[in-house]
Amino acid sequence: MKVKALFVYGTLLQHEEHHGAYMKDSRSLAKSAWISGRIYDTGQGYPACVLEEKSTVYGELYEVTASTLNKIDFLEEGYDKQVVDVMTDQGLVAAVTYTLPKQKASSLKEIESGCWKEYRLWQQKPASFYYFAYGSCMDDARFKLAEVDHYFKQIIGGGALNGFTTRFTLVRPDGSRADMVEDGGETEGVLYEVPFDAIRYLYKREGVYEGTYRPAFVDVKIGDQIYADCLTFLVLQKSDEIAPPGHYRSEIEKGADLYLSEAFRKKIRSHMDSLIKP
Structure with missing residues (x-):
């Protein structure tokens, strides 16, 4: 079964809404991982990521099977599936992630910290x-x-x-x-x-x-x-x-x-x- 690396930054993160259903068979590669980009609050209970060189999005890196990735494709319908360079304390890893074109995020609220969990903590207080x-x-x-x-x-x-x-x-x-x-x-x-x-x-x-x-x-x-x-x-x-x-x-x-x-x-x-x- 083909295995790939996947970078997640929203509801697929550990302890977040979709992690249990979609990531339970995946192996953690890095709990501290980041890519070049910006994330935005969609207002729908999940974020969207836009790739951009001058900012950072924080998330987690997993080893996933092709079968798991197929399921996530349906969850992330409407997003672009791209291969990106993911930075970790142990070096760079090429991984799949799901992004939006920049123009589609123009009306969304940016999460300036680049971290969905941190943003949610401040929201929930x-x-x-x-x-x-x-x-x-x-x-x-x-x-x-x-x-x-x-x-x-x-x-x-x-x-x-x-x-x-x-x-x-x-x-x-x-x-x-x-x-x-x-x-x-x-x-x-x-x-x-x-x-x-x-x-x-x-x-x-x-x-x-x-x-x-x-x-x-x-x-x-x-x-x-x-x-x-x-x-x-x-x-x-x-x-x-x-x-x-x-x-x-x-x-x-x-x-x-x-x-x-x-x-x-x-x-x-x-x-x-x-x-x-x-």
């Missing part, structure tokens, strides 16, 4: 959401300094994230900051349940509007329970790793010592020790 911290936000020191620590009192616990490894790819003059790279590894972090009002602080702290980190959604495991679509933040422009500064490392270690496994604490300390200092 839930009373609370899950936030997965893996860097300095595992510690509450800067929450207190910013007088927002009341947002972060509901700590679910230390959780594991499959498929990603904590790295230090955001380089600054005094050293690096943490990132997660999708390389098939496993990392740990602290899962919070926070009120929706906390999102403004998190976006500011993570430099979302300046293009430093971007919002992403991950499934976090604590014990036997999976917490789906937890908000986290990934570095946009990744550089070669260097060591983090002492104050930043201290925040990571304080949070890790409180909530994360001994094996992971040893691993992250060893990794930070191995990095070249700026």
Whole structure:
């Protein structure tokens, strides 16, 4: 049976409306994937993508069979089926996706973040959401300094994230900051349940509007329970790793010592020790 790669960005994403019915037999290739383009809200409960070089659409990459793709062809009737270059942390992959001609999107509302899940979170404004911290936000020191620590009192616990490894790819003059790279590894972090009002602080702290980190959604495991679509933040422009500064490392270690496994604490300390200092 012929197998192809498929890039999805809307209702076929994991946990979205059509994922279970259409994607259940497909294999995930990348949970963090993106293409050059823009997405728009059709007003019908799903987005549309237009290919364009200067903007980015975020989604997921799957290995699908020809049979699955035939079913999706009917779902995406009226869209153009195209092969595009999909970027992942492991390199470029050619994949099929479904797009609209630019003129057909002229009257639609653009989703400026390029991310359907993020757009829906802001639309729905839930009373609370899950936030997965893996860097300095595992510690509450800067929450207190910013007088927002009341947002972060509901700590679910230390959780594991499959498929990603904590790295230090955001380089600054005094050293690096943490990132997660999708390389098939496993990392740990602290899962919070926070009120929706906390999102403004998190976006500011993570430099979302300046293009430093971007919002992403991950499934976090604590014990036997999976917490789906937890908000986290990934570095946009990744550089070669260097060591983090002492104050930043201290925040990571304080949070890790409180909530994360001994094996992971040893691993992250060893990794930070191995990095070249700026």
